[in-house]
Amino acid sequence: MLAALLSAVSCGEPAGTERHAVPTTPIAGGTAVVAVASDMTGVNPLLNNAESFDESLADALFLQLFEEQPDFADGPATFAPELATTWQWSDDERTLSIELRPGVVWSDGAPITADDVVWTWRQQIDERIRWVYGDVKDSIVDIEAVDATHLRVRFASASTNRLAELNQGHVLPRHRWQELPAERWRDSGGWFRDNQVVSGPFRLTSWQPDQQIVLDRNPTYLRDGFPRLDRVVFRIVPEPNNRLAQLLAGSVDFVAQVPAAAASRIEDHPDTRLESSGARQYNFIHWNVENPLFAAIATRQALALATDRQKIVDTLWYGYAGIASSPIVSTVWAHRADPGPWPHDPARAAALLATQGWQDEDGDGTLERDGRRFSFELLTNADNRLRTDAAVMIQEDLRRIGVEARVRRLEYTTMVAKLGEHDFEAVLSAFGMDTSLDLTYAFHSGSIGDGLNFGGYSNPEVDRLIEAARSSRDTAEQGRILWQIQGILHLEQPLMFLWEPQQLNGVSRRLRGVQPNPLSSLFRIEEWWLSS
């Protein structure tokens, strides 16, 4: 009701609004305002805790060696030069020689050199700092500064992901930040703000915690004429209806991840538009296959057949999502589109369950076998309204074939703790994938006690294929292996794949040059500009 009220008061076209011709040539200058749900952790990316906004902000403040391109629909993501200008592999493809762009400087005028890259890598793997992505660097044996602009990187193996692994994280200012001993980093987040030296398109001018973050253009940024904006202000607005209302009222220019229910209001408003892109996320129900209820493949197939995923996509996502059928989302080159999602076929589902011995013996509408009712608890996180609504829809679908799902909403961390302890029957959740396509995290048996394979799925063939894909040096071969894995997962359904959401962003009409993509909503923020 309240959302409707906010909508009713903010959707009308402002009195006296005129539609002027919008310039198509980028204009330099101006301030764009972005509304975000939560504050940043801090300036030092190595102290951040894997929040996507922190990563986007780090992209605005610091350069990487390469810029990963959002071109992974037709093949593995490519990398464009950023700090590195050229790079060349050795014959055994385990050593990479990199030449850095000459003349690039930090915001204080000091040159960015190979020593900065080597030092950053050492901090990334330093146990005293405990960077959350430190494990990603396991494949790197050594990084050596040959001279100020040349690097040599040695890898433990010649896997296809080594460039992405090297590129994870941003190059940091050794000459300034080495002044603080590594053992003090974890309790001195404020020190990095006070000793801020950046290389990206923007620098942090002010930070009022839980209020706003102000970025101003960094005049030493390596691309001439960029950033186009003089300033970007991130306003922290925790309440989602408030974020949307501020966009519609013209107080902010960009809101990431708007709910699908609000999409039409943004599209219909004369001063805003909707920019959507694919996401790297897929939602699923994770079955605990160690539980006898879900141990049989046929049972899991029946549950997939009973669930009307199209209805969820249409009803809750208003079409701004697709049905998921694999852990490799459809925006990625290695996604296997054939045979597609399981169809919605309740009759076949019921027949399959009957072959497993499930019968409604007492006529209460719920199936039984050996005296046990087919009844389970379906967990989901309470803070995600969409997932709880989807859980209720699935509950109804399953009820029709005699399966009782008791939906239980839990606070997020409480839910995740239960998953880690394998103390659950089924959970509706989501994973966000990177472009490495390494499926170890949730599908390798080695990740049962020590990863995100919460349901205890174990298939030696899948283990072997995942390891083969990980170590493959050939993209075509990797694609074939991933194709095979997806076939097995589709058949065995350790997870019931539900939907892949689109990433929806609300943008004011005056803000141009936004390029949201599955990598980031704020991708190349230096190219944003204001038409008025």
Added chain:
Amino acid sequence: MAVKLAPGGLAGLVARRLGAAALLLLLVLSLLFALLQLAPGDPADRLLDPRIGSQQRQALRLAYGLDRPPHEQYLRWLAAMLRGDLGVSIGQSRPVAEVLGDHLGPTLLLAAAALLVQNVTGLLLGVAAARRAGRRTDHLIRTGSALLYSLPTFWLALIALAVFSYHLGLFPPGHMRSVGAGELSPAGRLLDLLHHLALPALVLGLAAGGATARFVRNGLLDNLGADFVRTARAKGLTRRRIVWLHALRNAATPLAQIIGLSLPFLLSGALIVEVVFSWPGVGRLTYDSVMQRDYPVVLATTALSGLLVIVGSLLADLLQMALDPRLRDGA
């Protein structure tokens, strides 16, 4: 007003109350520590990202001592707190005192403004209702104040935002300052701040003001029938003077207790108002920290709330003593 007490009376009272309060606070924080330990999950559990390995999750637990037995964690935390060290925020990698310092000012400002709104409106409406007891104005005020008091703060805040900010455009849509406030003159910045403060303070203060109004009305009615009021009337004092100077002073004695105890109410209500109005206060910090299992920050904000309850209650007692000579003598 000067408070006359037997030598050491006031100091003794304050010392006794503070001593008891310190023990109570320790008990509350110890219980909270135990509850946080019982809550499933820790900050490392939240890192549900395929790129983050279990080694890194474990390393984070080691970094913040979360792998140690609960009793050891408790003793370490207690020892640090007694030294005045509130620890390091797990979520923000900086000292808790620094994090708290960033949020305390906005919350105190909001609470003070709300307290002002609460008492001014409560007093004015309460007196008006008492003076017109049984008449239409009285019914209107009583119904209105009951409505304000019983409406959920969250709902009231969102409605106020929708109507007064988005529809009428009278107030900014949340936050503490405008985007370009830094470039305004000092007077301009102050006006900008007051403009942003008004709506959340009104929402928070009016909700509590409804209760105050009813309290003032009932207290005044009790006193208006008392002997001293009849005496005052017989002496020829005006009705206004009788109400505002004599009857209200007597009625205000229990009101002092309400003012003191409304401080924690305002702080807890501020949590919701802070979220709706994007106000960067302690309430939001507490909520976010609970969600992130940032134990040191949760303990520190709870200690702060406890401290404010104690101080508020002590101030209420002192104010009551100042207003009521009988309490002063007994102190």
